[in-house]
Amino acid sequence: xxxxxxxxxxxxxxxxxxxxxxxxxxxxxxxxxxxxxxxxxxxxxxxxxxxxxxxxxxxxxxxxxxxxxxxxxxxxxxxxxxxxxxxxxxxxxxxxxxxxxxxxxxxxxxxxxxxxxxxxxxxxxxxxxxxxxxxxxxxxxxxxxxxxxxxxxxxxxxxxxx
Amino acid sequence: xxxxxxxxxxxxxxxxxxxxxxxxxxxxxxxxxxxxxxxxxxxxxxxxxxxxxxxxxxxxxxxxxxxxxxxxxxxxxxxxxxxxxxxxxxxxxxxxxxxxxxxxxxxxxxxxxxxxxxxxxxxxxxxxxxxxxxxxxxxxxxxxxxxxxxxxxxxxxxxxxxx
Numbered sequence: 001x002x003x004x005x006x007x008x009x010x011x012x013x014x015x016x017x018x019x020x021x022x023x024x025x026x027x028x029x030x031x032x033x034x035x036x037x038x039x040x041x042x043x044x045x046x047x048x049x050x051x052x053x054x055x056x057x058x059x060x061x062x063x064x065x066x067x068x069x070x071x072x073x074x075x076x077x078x079x080x081x082x083x084x085x086x087x088x089x090x091x092x093x094x095x096x097x098x099x100x101x102x103x104x105x106x107x108x109x110x111x112x113x114x115x116x117x118x119x120x121x122x123x124x125x126x127x128x129x130x131x132x133x134x135x136x137x138x139x140x141x142x143x144x145x146x147x148x149x150x151x152x153x154x155x156x157x158x159x160x161x162x
Numbered sequence: 163x164x165x166x167x168x169x170x171x172x173x174x175x176x177x178x179x180x181x182x183x184x185x186x187x188x189x190x191x192x193x194x195x196x197x198x199x200x201x202x203x204x205x206x207x208x209x210x211x212x213x214x215x216x217x218x219x220x221x222x223x224x225x226x227x228x229x230x231x232x233x234x235x236x237x238x239x240x241x242x243x244x245x246x247x248x249x250x251x252x253x254x255x256x257x258x259x260x261x262x263x264x265x266x267x268x269x270x271x272x273x274x275x276x277x278x279x280x281x282x283x284x285x286x287x288x289x290x291x292x293x294x295x296x297x298x299x300x301x302x303x304x305x306x307x308x309x310x311x312x313x314x315x316x317x318x319x320x321x322x323x324x325x
Contacts, residue, residue, distance in 0.1 A: 103281050110323050113306045140243060140282070142307025142321035160307040 001104065002060045003111045006070050008050030010058060017068045017094035018045055024094075024132060044078055045092065053089060055119055057111045059104050067095035067104040069112035071124060082127030082157050084146065089116060091126045093134070106137050113141060117162040125159045163239045163247055164278045165221050172269035175262040177235055180222035185211040187224075187231055196255050225253065225266040232257035235266055237274060245281035247274050264301035271302065271324045283324040288317045298322050 006014065019033045022042055037046065056070025071089035074080045080090040091112065095104045116124050126143065128135050135156065143158040169178040180188070189211050191197045192204060206214060215222050219240065225233035233253035240246065249270065253263050267285075274280040285303055287294040295305070303322040310318055 106282060107325075110304065110306055110325055114304045114325070117305065136243075140246060140284070140321075141323070142309055144309075162305075162307060 001066075001107065003057050003108065004060065005115065006054075006056040006058055006068065010065070010068075011046065011049045013058070013065045014049060014056075014068060014070060015046055016096075017070075018042065018092065020094035020097070021092050024129070024134075041081070044074065044080060045072060055089070055112075055115060057108050057115060059095075059108050061099070065096075066099040067093075067108050069093040069105075069108035071112065071116055071121075080127070081149070081155070082125045084123075084125045084157065084159055087121075088123045088125045088159065089121055091116075091124045093126075105134065106141075109137065109141055113160060113162060121162060123159055123161050125157060127155050127157050130154050130156060163221065163237065163274065163280055165237075166273055166277070169226070170269045170273045172265035174260070175225050175227045175232070175266040175269070177223045177225055177266050177270045177273075180215055180224045180234070182212055182215060184222075184224055184231070185215065188215075188234060191234065191252070191254060194254075197252055201250075201252055223270065225251070225257075225262065227257060227260075227262050232262060233266070235270060237270065237278075246284060247278065247280040247282070248284050248286065250285070261300065263297050267298065267301040267303075275324070285322045285324075286315065286319050287322065288315070288319050290317060295320060295322070 015037060019036055022036055053073035056068060058065050059067040069091060071091045073089050074083050075086055082090045093105055093109055113124060126138060128138060138158055143160040145156045146159045147157045149155045149157060165179060169176045185208050189206055189208055192206050220236050220238045223235040224231045225235050233251060235251040238248045249267055251263055251267055271283040274283055285298050287298060302324055304325050305320050305322050307321045309321050
């Protein structure tokens, strides 16, 4: 497996990954990707990809992208799900379904945290469903819960100080 | 987490399982404030050390260089963190500054990932202990996040992972 920085040219793959991240629960119906990604709040994650403050890493196996961890700065007026402030990029992460359960998610998460620190960011945030198994992975990597959101607090906003 | 049957060799040092025969050496090391001043200053009697060496969730190792014991390395596991091994290490002062620690840590981390039924190797040095942080970085660990004092840590620390 090879890990490399994300570029503006990765947007098509990142959109696939954004879809996977948004539909993380395999029990949910697989609505068409274009429909899911057109939801106004999800559009904020992809529109104008490559702008200042966008970053992340892609995992490749034999030249094929198989997973990604990426981050983007949001504003108070147009926040993401895990927004905490305008200086803290929000992290997203996804792995191609066929390549899950091989530790790729944790590998890209770590590489992305190192990259964000090297880019000068002091923290990263994320939003995760309480029942999402990946919550443990974020905790292992040093993310801590800062608030709850959603129906009855079923999502956590977590922050890692880099 | 599995443990190696034979010593794990690095380029400069080797790592072998600690046994009850190492208890006196370890008691003496822990009694020397220079050795363990950044290890929460814990001291142990011989009996306490024998008990420590037999903990089910912590595998103790001796770091050796030129055929002599020069430090202690342990690998812990935690039921709440499946697939994760955490390392802790100290070297005696005379063995420091030669790259032995990073070499030993890298050798054990590589062994655990290849053969030890472990997916991730982490370390948790205190942030003030810059020397240790640099050593872990030399061994191949990277800083992931800053963490605050908790049940296991009396000072702010870094989450670091072998990458």
